[in-house]
Amino acid sequence: MTVQTEQDIKVNEKWEPKIIAFLCNWCSYAGADLAGVSRIQYPPSIRIVRVPCSGRINPFFIVKALLEGWDGVLVSGCHPGDCHYLTGNLVARRRFGILKDLLEFFGIEPDRVSFMWASAAEGERFASLIKKTTKLVKKLGPNKKFEKNW
Amino acid sequence: MKDIELKNQEIENTIKDLAKNLLKDRKVDMIIGYTKGTVPLSSSPIFITREEDIDKLIWNNLCYANLAKYLAPRGPILYNKEGQEIKVGIIAKGCVGRAIIHLTVENQINLENIKMIGILCNGIINRKRIEKEIGEREILETSVMGKNIIVKGCDFEETFPFDDYMNELCKKCKVKSPPKVADSCVGECLESPPLIEDDFNDISDFESKTSEEKWDLIKETLSTCTRCYACREACPMCYCSLCFVDQNKPIWFGKTTDFTDIFAFHFNRAMHLAGRCVACGACSSVCPMGIDLNFITRKLEKIVKEKFNFTSGIDKETLPPMMTFRMDDNEEFMMEED
Numbered sequence: 001m002t003v004q005t006e007q008d009i010k011v012n013e014k015w016e017p018k019i020i021a022f023l024c025n026w027c028s029y030a031g032a033d034l035a036g037v038s039r040i041q042y043p044p045s046i047r048i049v050r051v052p053c054s055g056r057i058n059p060f061f062i063v064k065a066l067l068e069g070w071d072g073v074l075v076s077g078c079h080p081g082d083c084h085y086l087t088g089n090l091v092a093r094r095r096f097g098i099l100k101d102l103l104e105f106f107g108i109e110p111d112r113v114s115f116m117w118a119s120a121a122e123g124e125r126f127a128s129l130i131k132k133t134t135k136l137v138k139k140l141g142p143n144k145k146f147e148k149n150w
Numbered sequence: 151m152k153d154i155e156l157k158n159q160e161i162e163n164t165i166k167d168l169a170k171n172l173l174k175d176r177k178v179d180m181i182i183g184y185t186k187g188t189v190p191l192s193s194s195p196i197f198i199t200r201e202e203d204i205d206k207l208i209w210n211n212l213c214y215a216n217l218a219k220y221l222a223p224r225g226p227i228l229y230n231k232e233g234q235e236i237k238v239g240i241i242a243k244g245c246v247g248r249a250i251i252h253l254t255v256e257n258q259i260n261l262e263n264i265k266m267i268g269i270l271c272n273g274i275i276n277r278k279r280i281e282k283e284i285g286e287r288e289i290l291e292t293s294v295m296g297k298n299i300i301v302k303g304c305d306f307e308e309t310f311p312f313d314d315y316m317n318e319l320c321k322k323c324k325v326k327s328p329p330k331v332a333d334s335c336v337g338e339c340l341e342s343p344p345l346i347e348d349d350f351n352d353i354s355d356f357e358s359k360t361s362e363e364k365w366d367l368i369k370e371t372l373s374t375c376t377r378c379y380a381c382r383e384a385c386p387m388c389y390c391s392l393c394f395v396d397q398n399k400p401i402w403f404g405k406t407t408d409f410t411d412i413f414a415f416h417f418n419r420a421m422h423l424a425g426r427c428v429a430c431g432a433c434s435s436v437c438p439m440g441i442d443l444n445f446i447t448r449k450l451e452k453i454v455k456e457k458f459n460f461t462s463g464i465d466k467e468t469l470p471p472m473m474t475f476r477m478d479d480n481e482e483f484m485m486e487e488d
Binding site: 115 | 356357361362363364365366367368394400402403404406408409410411413414416417418420421424425449453454457471472475476477479480481483484485486487488
């Protein structure tokens with residue numbers, strides 16, 4: 001363990017996490033849009049990647065994102081039953097459950113990777129969940145485990 | 151309890167009889183089995199098409215390979231000159247049987263063309279552990295006598311208790327002979343699907359640690375990995391024609407032996423095997439660096455057992471968890487507003 005210097009702590013206070021957010025085209029992306037047009041404030045920590053459906057998310061995307069140094073990963077899709085492709089998010093849900101368990105088992109802080117549902121009408125909910133993720137990732141600090149040593 | 155060597159001999163004789171009959175009656179065209187390895191403390195697979203070669207078949211506690219590997223993906227060895235699929239007889243210990251059933255569920259093999267020669271497996275030796283204890287000294291001969299494993303070199307002879315030096319997964323194994331499916335099984339097989347009760351207390355110790363401790367322990371365990379992919383080659387479930395590690399568009403992780411890349415490989419492999427791994431332990435047995443991958447296997451078993459009450463390769467009617475879904479699946483892990 002490295003000892004945190006005073007300077008480190010100061011940097012940490014100012015530090016803003018970078019979170020990659022995979023949003024499904026039909027609900028969550030529209031939800032994010034609604035949050036925007038309704039002028040609801042949420043932290044500028046997320047970078048959005050639009051995907052057709054949460055079922056499109058390969059677990060490798062998430063591992064790759066962590067490997068590339070993203071501090072957090074967020075995946076959001078339609079509520080169960082509301083999927084544009086009927087069952088995409090149900091398939092995804094099983095994958096995410098296992099992924100989350102395995103991440104925890106391999107020693108990655110479980111809060112780094114979050115999953116959520118947000119519909120196109122839930123701008124408010126979207127903003128508040130982004131706030132929550134940012135808070136959780138901020139608490140964990142930068143993603144240092146995946147720094148390459150050579 | 152009978153001595154292990156006598157039991158092995160008995161099993162070997164049964165295998166030979168059954169295999170000979172199957173070949174003689176033209177019920178199968180080829181037998182896949184085990185034969186003596188080229189180096190001590192090992193065994194090799196053998197593909198027999200002529201009756202006179204039957205005597206090359208062996209059974210001992212070093213038959214660690216999972217022979218179902220040779221059934222999927224279907225290689226040229228499984229076709230005759232006319233391009234038709236041949237019938238295969240396969241020496242099946244419990245985990246080979248499980249792999250065959252699971253591959254059937256995944257539509258990789260046609261059970262009609264396969265005859266399992268079932269045996270009641272009496273456990274596989276953890277050869278990597280023995281190799282570690284012998285260290286630099288050269289092993290010339292290994293045998294099982296009574297309840298001990300005897301390892302001989304030119305100037306030493308060491309004894310290891312069999313029960314202790316068995317593979318960790320074999321100690322916990324509940325499916326020692328292949329589960330019965332239709333009439334594709336001859337010899338020893340489980341008539342009714344076994345009730346698999348497991349407490350998984352061997353990994354609960356690891357699970358109770360903090361993330362930092364887990365990460366450090368995993369790092370310590372896996373950091374010697376050279377990414378030779380022997381584990382993938384030995385795994386009966388790794389039949390993808392293009393493995394994610396060979397993909398270069400996109401490249402899922404770097405080609406270095408930096409720990410981040412090693413981690414990504416083992417993590418992604420675990421993700422691929424969730425609900426599919428049949429806990430044969432072949433991956434650990436072939437690892438040239440002697441990495442014990444069984445703790446990942448156990449975790450995968452635990453996840454699917456607890457989440458979906460599923461055990462892979464037991465019956466061919468139940469769909470594996472990652473191939474299906476339910477409306478009321480658990481979603482406690484999803485983030486909710488405070």
